Amino acid sequence: MLSFFNDYQSPIGKMTIQVNDQGLMGVWFSTQKTIPKILGVKSESNALIIETQSQLNDYFKGLRREFNLPLFLQGTLFQQQAWQALRKIPFGETRSYLQQAQTINKPKAVRAIGSANAKNPISIIVPCHRVIAANGALTGHAGGLELKLWLLDHEKAFSVCVIASLF
Template sequence: MNVFTYLDTPLGRMTIQANDQGLLGAWFTTQTTQPDDLGEQDDGHAILNQAALQLSEYFAGIRNQFDVPIAAKGTAFQQQVWQALTTIPFGETWSYQQLADAIDNPKAVRAVGLANGKNPISIIVPCHRVIGKSGKLTGYAGGVERKAALLKLENAI
């Protein structure tokens, strides 16, 4: 059964969704990638509480790695890209090409970009750390302003 809760952050309210296997999603309320059915609200679920605590610590500047279990749903390719995202070090940025290279598929830059954009777990699976080859801050489902704020929080820009 899927459950969810809300977390107020310095960058706006987030919705966090999980099941007993792990975290399914973490979205800013303005993101359009949230599922229509979040499940039941459960402010006492262990995984939701762990994710909320870790995100709060991240925004407070006392956490730079996450260890909440992840159970996001996606294709095998999306899962591969999302796993690679978790290897981008805190405070660093990669280009889409570097991300494609990391999954040993250097010609899949465009597909990597699409998979990156479908990442359901904002911040914890750090798709905000992927930027254009020129260094330009390209799209972010939570808004480019939030992407810039997250990278600034990490001293990456």
């Protein structure tokens, strides 16, 4: 299956977007320790890459809280369940690894949840940055804890703006 990729310059650094004809396969930060070897054709004109960039631009401007993109997530059944649970965490909110495990009815799988989140191929859009330790501490993120903190602060800032504008 042919895939396409292109770089995207975000406010927090360079990212790479990869798609195929079935959906978005990956969004990776250049700072990630492990980025899969991307095989495919570099494309600046692929419609899904362009739409992904557009939705990410809106996210960074505070105009988008959810993404409406077809996803092509490759992983084990457990990973797929963990990643679907991530997509249910609202913008500007956090959950613990235990809460995420409970969402998929596997409350004893907290460590496995952490492992699945670490393998999440679609950063931001599948928001693993919204998962923190039960005590509120920031824990692992593929792009680093500084980046995770930036994303959480970004979402909280725009969540507050929306609430304030209601009054």
